[in-house]
Amino acid sequence: MKEVLCILFIVILSVSDAKVTKQNIENFLKCLRCRTSPEYPITEAIYSPHNSTFVSSYVSYTKNKRYLNPNDKNLIAIVAAKHESHVQATVVCAKSNGIQIRIRSGGHDLEGLSYISSLPFVILDMHNLRSITIDVSTKKAWVQAGAILGELYTKIAEASKTLAFPAGVCPTVGAGGHISGGGYGNLIRKYGISVDHVVDAQLVDVNGKILNRASMGEDLFWAIRGGGGASFGVILSWKINLVEVPEILTVFKVNKTLQQGATNVLYKWQIVSSKLPQGLFLRAMPDITNGEKSGDKTIAVKFFAQFLGSAKTLMEIMKKNLPELGLKREDCYEMSWLNTTMFWANYPMGTSTSVLLDRPSDPPGAFYKGKSDYVKKPIPKKGMKKIWKTMLKFNNVWMQWNPYGGVMDQIPANATAFPHRKGNLFKIQYFALWIDANATDANLRLMKKLYHVAEPYVSSNPREAFLNYRDVDVGSNPSGETSVEEAEIYGSKYFLGNLKRLMDVKAKYDPENFFRYEQSIPPVLAM
Structure with missing residues (x-):
């Protein structure tokens, strides 16, 4: 039965990976403009290679010089979404025209997989979606995917001297990818990792619908907490529990x-x-x-x-x-806790905490x-x-x-x-x-x-690896293919015994494998 499913899976891929033509690209761009309302026009969010600001938009969130390639002929456009509807439109229009998307929140992907592809693709850049709301009374917060950790930490500290959030020490990391991969930080031994404190989320699914925990169901909510959101949809925001820390x-x-x-x-x-x-x-x-x-x-x-x-x-x-x-x-x-985030980021003593809000654009x-x-x-x-x-x-x-x-x-x-x-x-x-x-x-x-x-x-059988420290050496697929056997190699290292459930969730919510990249999870029903 598994072999039959794999054959069907390959057939599905061959259809969805049909050659992208110039007409597909033109239709994609037209589709974007048609699917957004006059209230939230998408035109100013689209950067194509013909725009004078395209290169600056590309490099702003490209952290690894190994993958810096603003002249990439496969890159159709960057959509720096300014509203949730822009994300929805990008997903629907890319899917209907056979174009891949890469989702970039902070750009710290160690292998550049959030902004490279060997096939025609569009970068869905989330950095404009960065609102943060703190509710001290319930010790909860909503943080959008494009917010960086430095912004989140600053907002928390402005609201309370004794609340914090368990996440990483690099202030320019984007919340979307960091949390979906696990979110390791220096509060791990007391409070665990970031995903242990996620209580709700908003996600754009393969059909362009916005789902929350109640509407997506517990399986998908489980998967995006540590399984990497980019295999299942586009994370818009996280609802998180804040934790108690001393004033000093x-x-x-x-x-x-x-x-x-x-x-x-x-x-x-x-x-x-x-x-x-x-x-x-x-x-x-x-x-x-x-x-x-x-x-x-x-x-x-x-x-x-x-x-x-x-x-x-x-x-x-x-x-x-x-x-x-x-x-x-x-x-x-x-x-204070906020000043410890400065210490971990190696800022000299006495540096203003305002630097935590900086987003390097060079x-x-x-x-x-x-x-x-x-x-x-x-x-x-x-x-x-x-x-x-x-x-x-x-x-x-x-x-x-x-x-x-x-x-x-x-x-x-x-x-x-x-x-x-x-x-x-x-x-x-x-x-x-x-x-x-x-x-x-x-x-x-x-x-x-x-x-x-x-x-x-170190660990063996498998030799374990951390998804947020992306490494294609542990296994990867080409941009346009997803071999289940290869996915099981890197998947077993990243996810251990959770891989089968992740593949099952993927098959349920994205059976045609639209959300895929070189280390994504394939849609295979668990036997």
Whole structure:
């Protein structure tokens, strides 16, 4: 039966992937204008390659220079939607003319999948849909998909000194994609991830209808919380629960080089970081730094912490659990939750929090590549030394070792579509950055080497990966095809045991697979 479904699936794809002609493109643009009302005209939201502002609109939310291509002949237009009806029109008109869409909220997609395709496509840019409403009395908020985290954090802090939201530390990340992929942040050990606090959503489905939790049903609502919204529709907004934090939190940053015993401290960190009090998040970040001699390089591990409490209490916890770090009282800074978001974004002390509202519009200045892993038992010191040796071959690479434990050990793997819960000590993000385009191939090779060196020490069968740290190396399909077998490869890594349910939901709500991209979920009914 499954084989029959797959054959039917391939037939459906062959029909929907018919060649896009010039007439299709013209019809698409005409359709856009016809389907929006005079009250909310779409004309000013459409940027085509013939517009003088097309390039600036394209580069504003293109973060990775590896995928910067404003002359892409497959890019028909950018629709920077200014009203919900613009999103509806784009979906309906693209579907009826056989044109793919790519949905971009903040543009932080590590592989550029939200703004590239090898087939004719349109970018549906959500950055204008960015309203945020806070209700302190119910501790809830609505946030539109195009709002960035810095805007959300600022709005929350303006409304309350003791409310927060568990999400990422980069202030320019868009809420739409970040939350739909899970939403990992420094409140994870106390409050879990972003999707654990989503209580409603608005989504434009494949028929152009706006659905909320009640009208979409619990299956689809489950899927978009961690399964990636772009496989199922266009997220318009999220309704979220806010969480309680103290008026004063404590942060610190302490560096240890290899010569200062970083490997020993980090080994101990692996044992204790997931068992610390839930209010303490202690990240370890191995990085390349200058050695003691001129021209030498070494590894420094930066330990970043955030504690929901006072510096005095934090010092007591660290002295008891990780005295090897040598934390001193002068390393600790007490501040409001909003100011901790500045600390994590590496702004200098004293910088105005108004920078959290900045949306950089300049072209991307760097090329980068990211990968991810989950670790379930401590990496031995000999393994860490192999990792350091490989890292030192780069010019600029770092890793984030992000602790688990706390409430993540208590939330079932199938509570949302995000499955990476109990049993993890920490999650790794690998990140290489370079400026020279000629260095791209060398850096990509080194990243594969680093990933290979780490393989014996991380999760296996499958080797797990985090959807928000997009990585096409773990499997991908071409823009115009969706092999179920290939989707099961990357899908099993991103979603583990939740993949079958996700494919079933996809088959129910988007059976013709309109919402697809290189790592989307295929519509296959569960057997």
